[in-house]
Amino acid sequence: MIDLTTDYLGLRLQSPLVASSSPLTKDVANMKRLEDAGASAVVLPSLFEEQIVAEAEALDRFLSQGAESYAEAQSYFPDLEIYGMGPKAYLDILERAKKSLGIPIIGSLNGVSAGSWIRYAREIEQAGADALELNVFFLATSPEVDPHAIEQRYCDLVRELKSQVRIPVAVKLAPYFTSMANMAQRLDQAGADALVLFNRFYQPDFDLEALEVTPNLTLSTSEELRLRLHWVALLSPQIRPDLAITGGVHTAEDVVKGIMAGAKVVMLTSALLRHGPSYLAELAGRLVEWMGEHEYESVRQMRGALNAASVAQPETFSRANYMKVLGSYTLEASRRG
Numbered sequence: 001m002i003d004l005t006t007d008y009l010g011l012r013l014q015s016p017l018v019a020s021s022s023p024l025t026k027d028v029a030n031m032k033r034l035e036d037a038g039a040s041a042v043v044l045p046s047l048f049e050e051q052i053v054a055e056a057e058a059l060d061r062f063l064s065q066g067a068e069s070y071a072e073a074q075s076y077f078p079d080l081e082i083y084g085m086g087p088k089a090y091l092d093i094l095e096r097a098k099k100s101l102g103i104p105i106i107g108s109l110n111g112v113s114a115g116s117w118i119r120y121a122r123e124i125e126q127a128g129a130d131a132l133e134l135n136v137f138f139l140a141t142s143p144e145v146d147p148h149a150i151e152q153r154y155c156d157l158v159r160e161l162k163s164q165v166r167i168p169v170a171v172k173l174a175p176y177f178t179s180m181a182n183m184a185q186r187l188d189q190a191g192a193d194a195l196v197l198f199n200r201f202y203q204p205d206f207d208l209e210a211l212e213v214t215p216n217l218t219l220s221t222s223e224e225l226r227l228r229l230h231w232v233a234l235l236s237p238q239i240r241p242d243l244a245i246t247g248g249v250h251t252a253e254d255v256v257k258g259i260m261a262g263a264k265v266v267m268l269t270s271a272l273l274r275h276g277p278s279y280l281a282e283l284a285g286r287l288v289e290w291m292g293e294h295e296y297e298s299v300r301q302m303r304g305a306l307n308a309a310s311v312a313q314p315e316t317f318s319r320a321n322y323m324k325v326l327g328s329y330t331l332e333a334s335r336r337g
Contacts, residue, residue, distance in 0.1 A: 002288050003298035006040075008242050008264040009131040009168035009194050011104045013040035015287075016259060016299055017280055020246050020267035021045050021108050021135070024277065028096050031105075034272070037280035041104040042097075043267065046135050047090045049111030052120050087120065091127045098128035106131045106170070112138040114156055121164045133196065134161055135172040151183060155190040162191040170194035170244065174201065180231055184239050194242035195235070196267065197228050219270035224248035229261045234317050236262025237309035252286035259299055260306040 004015040019039040024030045026045050034042055097105050107129035111117055121132055136157060140150055154171070161169055169191070175198040177183040184195055205216040225248030232243050245258040246267035258266040272279060296302050308314045 002291050002296070003300070004284070004287070006264055006299050006303075008041070008244065009106075009170060011041065011130060011168075013104070013265065014038075015040045015284060016255065016263070016265045017284060017287075018043065018244070018265045018267045019272060019277075019280070020269045021133070022269040022273060024272055026093070028093060028100055030277065031097050032100055033277040034280065035101050035103050037277045038284045039103060039277075039280055040265070041106060041130075042101070043106040043133055044090070044094060044097075044108050044129075046108040046110035046133075047087060047120070047124075049109075049113065049115075049117045052087050052117040087123075091123060094124065094127040094129060104130035106133055108133045108135055108172075109161070110135040110137055111157070112136060112153070114153075114160055118157065118160050119164055121161055125165045125167050129167060131168040131170065131193075132161070132165060133170045133172055134158065135199065137174075137199070137201075139201075147178065151177070151186065154183070155186050158187055158190040158192050168193040170196050170242075172196040172199050172246070174199045175227055175231065181235060181238065184235050184241075188239050188241050192241050194244060194264070195239075196244040196246050197231055197235075198247055200224075200247050219274060220248050220250075221270075222248055222250045222254055225254055225257065229257055230317060232258070232261040232263050233307040236304055236307045252283055252290050255283065255287050256290060256302065257306075259302045260304070262304040262307040264303070 006013050006016045008016075008018070015038060017038060017040055019025055019031075019034045019042045021043045022045070024034060025042045031042050094105060094107060105128065107121075107124040107127075109118070109121060109124070109132065124132060134157060136154055138150060138153065140147070158169065158171055171187055171192045171194070173183075173195060187195060200220060202215070202217055204213045206212075207214050225245070228245045228247055232245055236243055242264040243262055244265045244267055245261070245263045246269070249255060249258060249266045249268050250271045255266050268280070268283075271283075275282075291297075291302070304310055308317050
């Protein structure tokens with residue numbers, strides 16, 4: 001019997017297949033479908049700093065009206081629909097999911113600044129979340145922004161969040177740090193229990209006819225997995241926090257690669273949006289089949305088999321591989337010519 005169980009954020013999971021934050025995890029019925037198909041945990045969509053601040057400011061304005069308030073005062077509240085679900089709806093969905101599902105539910109907060117909004121993590125914990133994912137989206141567009149200050153902001157946010165909750169905390173990162181290994185170590189020291197690599201930023205496109213900048217959503221492909229594999233393979237032998245891969249996981253082979261790089265779990269979004277929740281069962285079946293064919297008895301046995309501490313030539317993860325790849329391509333091209 002092949003054992004798919006794994007540990008992530010101190011939680012025992014039935015497999016490494018986690019449904020990441022997406023529109024599918026915004027609805028309890030869909031989350032139940034994900035669980036039935038084999039998701040070992042689900043990550044709720046992010047609750048944004050702006051949503052919490054907007055609701056708090058609206059409430060403050062409403063209360064300040066005092067005895068002279070009347071029904072039309074509700075129009076003073078900002079339209080939170082433009083942000084998605086508000087904080088109260090978020091907690092309601094979390095509570096209902098905990099009653100309906102038997103798998104861990106991971107809450108998600110998205111913010112960039114220290115402030116009272118982060119104390120909302122306690123509400124998420126009290127609503128039943130088994131863990132919390134901090135999704136930091138900060139794009140430094142001004143040349144006046146000090147890169148050291150950006151890194152310190154991340155660490156300060158993690159420390160503040162850890163001071164608010166007792167449940168485990170994961171940090172979802174972008175790949176744009178100058179020294180990813182050092183940043184991972186600093187987040188470890190700040191108390192992060194896991195790192196999720198990597199966030200996908202949705203870049204806008206240009207509408208040449210309307211001369212407008214327009215939002216653009218493109219689902220991932222397996223080609224995006226390589227960057228994640230590279231860094232998980234490098235970091236997994238060096239740091240304490242668990243590592244999760246998100247972005248580019250579409251096939252059973254992608255799952256195997258992620259585990260062999262050293263990830264505790266792989267998170268799926270685009271594959272589930274493209275194929276539906278039932279794809280998880282198909283993926284798990286193919287994973288078991290692959291492991292059986294290659295004589296692996298458990299996920300634990302595979303984990304880290306191809307990380308930087310296990311391969312015969314760890315320099316393949318460094319600059320040496322860059323030179324080798326370019327050189328081999330030139331030779332192949334010349335032979336074809």
